[in-house]
Amino acid sequence: MRVVVYGAGQLAQMMYLAGSPLGIEVQAVDVNNDTVVHPVSKSPLDTSLDQALEGADALTVEFEHVPEHLLEEATKTGKLMPSIESILVGADRVREKALLEGMKVANSAHRIVTHLEQLDECIETLGEKLILKSSRDGYDGYGQWRLANKEELPELKRALATLNLEKVPLVVEKMVPFERELSLIGVRNKQGDVRTYPLAENLHYQGQLHVSVAPATHVDDALQAKAHDIFVKLAEGMDYVGVLAVELFQCGDELLVNELAPRVHNSGHWSQSGAVTSQFENHLRAICGLPLGDTSAIGPSAMINIIGCSSFSRELLSIDGSHLHWYGKSVREKRKMGHINVTTDSYTKLGEKLHDLSQYLPLEYFPKLIGEAKRLK
Ligand code: ATP
Ligand code: MG
Ligand code: MG
Known part of the structure; x- marks a missing residue:
């Protein structure tokens, strides 16, 4: 099977890596010049965009800001998942708010x-x-x-x-005086089956996601069920196919939707080693019409974004349960360069591991990591 992804960044790369064991070949489209490239090396492939679309079983996106004319071309093939309407909801906050209001989903x-x-x-x-x-x-x-x-x-x-x-x-x-930021990653396949991951807690620094902890601490069944119900309402309402990320503000027992991302999402990267099936694999399964994989967590996990720096010791891999995912991009201020996932079997141990990890990372980049290490330990 073959999937073509609009966008040739790290999300397409991680879809490619997840697709290989399933025999799903992933090709990426560099939307700056409409060329088809290898999702890891980014070298041009010997195929035109039209040929790639023709040969694909499914088309998808790694970001919502794909030029609209490309989405329209993709729609004509009947293979674009999620649909152009769902992608444009994620790309335009006016549409997004109209959708949330129309479906009576609580938001700011x-x-x-x-x-x-x-x-x-x-x-x-x-x-x-x-x-x-x-x-x-x-x-x-x-x-x-x-x-x-x-x-x-x-x-x-x-x-x-x-x-x-x-x-x-x-x-x-x-301005919502929320207690914390959570996200719900869920997936719906062509057949309409739905699975959602445990809620993740997201820690931002200067407007950017730095650390996610999943499953989030202090989530009872009722809160998880509330998030699941929001996902089902949105995904069914949009006839959505693929992974959809729902960013939430928690205010007591209430959840307000902040925004939607019609794609695999940074706050779901922990699932690569912290869940039975990763968000990348489940996205491919969903759009290829395959059965969805188990979204349960294996144990408490954290994902730490490496932002704007490349100088740290790979010796951090000596910490059991840690994995590095490097995107191979040139360094730029505030650019997401890679991430580290760490999974263990208790929150206390997770706090200790975050503390250990912090020894290997230039601390000016990771204030949120230190805070979280202290909170969990
Ligand atoms: P992303 O990188 O997640 O796509 P974004 O630039 O699209 O971010 P938002 O997620 O809408 O922007 O907002 C960024 C952050 O600003 C939020 O994660 C939250 O911390 C804060 N924020 C956004 N909206 C509100 C609000 N209504 N009240 C309080 N804080 C908010
Ligand atoms: Mg956001
Ligand atoms: Mg956004």
């Missing part, structure tokens, strides 16, 4: 803003602590602005003055 209170004057009204209805998000092209906290109090409004308006809000509106959200 918000307004769509196409003129800066509407911001005064936002403060009246949502309060003065706001987060403003560009409706398109944002990730890792880029394309966002914050308002801490109404005295900052004139300055914020000046900062936003050059934006064309009629073309790309802002989604203005109330």
